[in-house]
Amino acid sequence: MNDAINICNLTKSYGTHAVLKGLNFCVRQGEIFALLGINGAGKTTTLECIEGLRKYDSGSITINGIMGIQLQSASLPKYIRALEAVKLFAKWNKTSPDRATLDALGIYELSEKPYYQLSTGQKRRLHLALALTRNPDILFLDEPTAGLDVEGQISLHEQIRQLKAMGKTIILASHDMAEVEKLCDRIAVLSGGKIAFIGTVDELGETIGKHYNITIQTENRTETYESENIGTSLLSLLMQYKEKGETITDIKIDRGSLEQHFIKIAKGE
């Protein structure tokens, strides 16, 4: 099976600042693929280069299929209504909107509301509906749940899963590890303009290894220490506290979270 997207040695600079320094990755057909990174890592730049919204300096991008794009920051004329926008974009792309999808996205409920009166969640649903008017094979979602409340996030996650079930390839940019864990088949972590990790969420979890957080609480303070060797570290910490004459009131030991690990990779630590 062909890859839906293949990126080879992609570079992009803004002036003297190199944002992408030779990216290489592929997205398989039918998977949900996440591009992760801290703010400013180059997620949106990468997506916009693939989407054709931004020119890149060198490298190659191969896309197999029609693209539908939901942008991170998007807008429409103030007085346009949801169904009018869907109809305009569908007519322009010579497609007819799928009633079931529009219903699932709740577009009919919004049909009489002008764009400026829609909430953030409603606007995101509308822009997803607009991205679907091209009947795309590959769907780009840039920070799809940013600014949404919990209910809105759950609803959008469900819609993304349904789109995957329909055979669509979905690429999402996010900095929300919890969202990625729930939704994605594979992830790529961007750091310093390069891919620092690519693989499944489970594979990312495996790289955590024997990493522990030790939280020690005394009457005056609470401190958390990171450790690779729990036995030695704990013994050493207990001795330090004893030497200082501090009375320990509680100790907690836990494995580092995937999110902490992601942040470390993303920051290139």
Added chain:
Amino acid sequence: MGAFLYGVFLQWKLDIRSKTLLITCYIVPLLFFVIMGGIFTSVMPEARYTLIQSMTVFGVTMGALIGLPPSLVEIYSSDIKKVYKANGVPLYLGLALTNISAYIHLFLMSMILYIAAPLVFHAEIPENPGRYFISLAVFIAVSLSIASIIGLAVKDQAKTSMFSIIIFIPSTMLSGIMFPMELLPKAFGTIGKLFPASWGYKLMTENVFKFEHFLPFLFIFVLAAVMCNILLRKVDN
């Protein structure tokens, strides 16, 4: 073609919902007509011979220069243009739809003036209505082309209003609709000739077609079309 026509129809409806265009294309020009029409025809009874033309020049200039640019700024200086591009809608569509819609609104407003002026102020209907409407059609197109440059070149609404007013005031004051051109100081008369309103007024009040009065329109329109093309490419990049 169906998509384009739907776009025109939709934009026309959006313009009606937007109070800006309703005010600049209908309410202010018609209010101006009621007040100034009354004053002009009572102070100078001969004004009834050119009342339709002068009120139309004011209305079209106002509707085009002050009404259109905000719609263009809304599209081209915001994320709307990215949404258009990302979803396969060409960038020129916003410019084309807003222009066609504004054209229809301005033509309708001009028709209202054409019908109402003789009834309310006994204004004289142009001798050759066919030539009048062709001149009007050209004048609206040229006024909108200048408004398009403002809407594409200026990036925020406040500055757009400022630029629009800077062009609107001399356009109307020095066009000959308020004071006859021959009474204006020579320098002001020359400045007036830089704006399409003075040529529009000339073209619409003439009994015979003079090609030399049509030429400035052609020049301004071609120049504006080239500039709009350059500005659109700039937006695209």
